[in-house]
Amino acid sequence: MPSSCEVDVKRVPGAAILVMRGEIDATAASPLQSAYAETIGPDMAPRVVLDFTAVDYMNSTGIALIVGILAQARTERRTVAASGLSDHYRQIFEITRLSDFIQVYADVDDAIATTAQPTA
């Protein structure tokens, strides 16, 4: 089944942003994992922002993909943030406790602004 998910990688100081579009389901595995792999390297940003603004559907398999990205990022000592979640998917992040491990922001600008702030 062809994927309806597209993922672009953007970089800002201190963060890599995965801009997702379409559906985060089983077919999103390849584009999502490939996009994440692009962010890995010697100078990789310590923070990954997953932007859901243009995501119109996510199912349990998609949640598993996000868990996988989060697990990999944690092994690389990176933090993960999410932006642009609808109220419904915010609720799902809370139910699954993803929001205990992924900082949730209203939009990418908020997530980036937080990235730019010095940490204690």
Add this chain to the structure above:
Amino acid sequence: MTSNQAQESVEVLATFAVPSEPGNERVALREVAAVAADRGLTPDQMERLKTAVAEATMNAIEHGNENRPEVPVDITVLQTAGAIAVTITDRGGDRADNAPSEVPDIELKLRGEQRPRGWGLFLVQAMVDGMEVSTDGTLHTVRLTMHTDNAESPNGPDGNEGEDDAEQL
């Protein structure tokens, strides 16, 4: 309420089937959303019902009918007294329902001690006000219920009134 009164209060809003192919849960959720529109669900309830229907249909396609396109998943949308109910039936009534369900735990998943998947049934239960599972040895049916007679669903974001007797996605 007597059983006769209960039966009289049930209105079948729609029945349809989808082939057991990955992705057809989207067809199911769209159909259910169209049928259930303007039937007393709040927008939040509608979103939760759509997610529950999608996840239960995925389960039926994958685990019940084993992704065989020629085997349908049958879906019925009902209006009952104070609720919208959706039944999702597959042909996996003889599958091992006695397998213990794995309660998803994100901390275990992040440590690699639990598979990343396994959220489906957990989500279904969290999304709706009631979930019942029945089987007759051939057919396996999940019935989802969402109350329409109250502004706030008793099963909020952290609520869970569902029964836990089906396998996980």
